Amino acid sequence: MTPTDTLPIAVLHGDGIGPEVVPVAVAAADKALAAQGIRAVWQDLPYGSAAIDTQGSAIPSSTLAALADYRVMVVGPHDSAAYPQPHRDAPAPGAVLRKHFGLYANLRPARAIPGVEAMAPDIDLLIVRENSEGLYADRNMLVGSGEFMPTPDVALAVGLITRQASERIAERAFAAARARRQQLTIVHKANVLRLSTGLFRDVCLEVGRRFPEVTVQQQHVDAMAALLVRRPADFDVLVTENLFGDILSDLAAELSGSLGLASSINCSDTQVMAQAVHGAAPDIAGAGLADPIAMIGSVASALDWYGTAVAHGGYAAAAQALREGIAATVAAGVRTADLGGTAGTGEFGEYLCALL
Known part of the structure; x- marks a missing residue:
């Protein structure tokens, strides 16, 4: 494989529904990249409330140091309002990432999904x-x-x-x-x-x-x-x-369609962070109800960014497969409650991965 056929990606699960939607996005992206002959190497790093519990900081210095070696990072939402003091009044971990790595551009696409009321x-x-x-x-x-x-x-x-x-x-x-x-x-x-x-x-x-x-x-x-x-x-x-x-x-x-479907990337000329627009939704965290579409779409946008950066069409093809897979999953009636369906977060991910 060429160097661009292996992609290291940092994963920061975050708070609330982050540990539910991020793994779904990771699994789907892994399948889409593999179909293009690209091997993703995923590395989990401490972040958010879990990092406060284990390392005393929502964004540990070890995480910041490790992220310097990654061009692509997948970041879940943070719920800094629920952090204990003094962490609650500290800069939000997502803001720390954006400023530390100079992610000066926020790209937010808005495109309706066929079959979803908009x-x-x-x-x-x-x-x-x-x-x-x-x-x-x-x-x-x-x-x-x-x-x-x-x-x-x-x-x-x-x-x-x-x-x-x-x-x-x-x-x-x-x-x-x-x-x-x-x-x-x-x-x-x-x-x-x-x-x-x-x-x-x-x-x-x-x-x-x-x-x-x-x-x-x-x-x-x-x-x-x-x-x-x-x-x-x-x-x-x-x-x-x-x-x-x-x-x-x-x-x-x-x-x-919904703010809950909104994908987003923050990027510089050298790094990209996939992070959905929505928040941590602590009221449904752990219930398996969260819609992973925004997180999956954010990862797709990050793959588009990386493919352009390294001039490798396989990444754009993987991103398009993710978007088409989302549309096909929704069209098949596999929808979470926010879209009027009964599927859970994991069920949506399993169906999408089967398509990919």
Whole structure:
């Protein structure tokens, strides 16, 4: 086998339903990769509440050190709100991973699954969200938080937009649009936030001149939200800053069926983290009821990313097999309760793996 025919993948199961949905995604991806002649080598690493119990940290230094050797990681949800103190007030483990490894791009596809009731069954878009700066208090300052209260009755927040970060996310978004339907929409609010999102818009337009085959338009974020509801099929790739991307991607997920089906990757130029949009759902943890579709879809997106990075078509083929397998499993009536079915998490995974 060539080096790209063996893929080491780090696995962090996380909290709540993570230990249920992550193994299903791992088993399915293992089958899909094997069908392409690719051997996945899976390595479990301590993470989340289990790591607090055994190593005294939700994201142990040994885990961070080990992850430096992996280009692909599969990460379950975290439930940091339930951690004991002082871990509850520490940065969330997912945020630590994103910042430590510079995962500056958050890619969130929104595509309806045939046979699943959706408000917008014809939606098929990709939201490319800048993931390293903006208004979020954990990523808008070099040191410390950019959210503060000068008096108990006044709260201020600093938003950060830089040319460097805007340029690199624009390049990733335009490359994605070129590989899709060659349409890109820049989402901003430059009529009000003239300097910050105005800089973001202008840099994206500059980058767009390097991609003449891609048709470019721009929308204010409020208009974009309305247009996603009214005619989502008209859009292909959206690129936007952090806060706007977070909101629009949740909207797009609901339009395509459910936030519980929403897949996501966080990536840099060298590493990718597959992590579903949904949370740990502690209320159903351990009951075998969780829908693994979002986690499986996230792993599929990570395989697409890696296949592009190493120029190996087998990874994209495995990713497509996972997506087709999800659709075929749902079409066969094997659905978890959130989709109106009676199948458990494991039953869904077993049926999917049999298809693969």
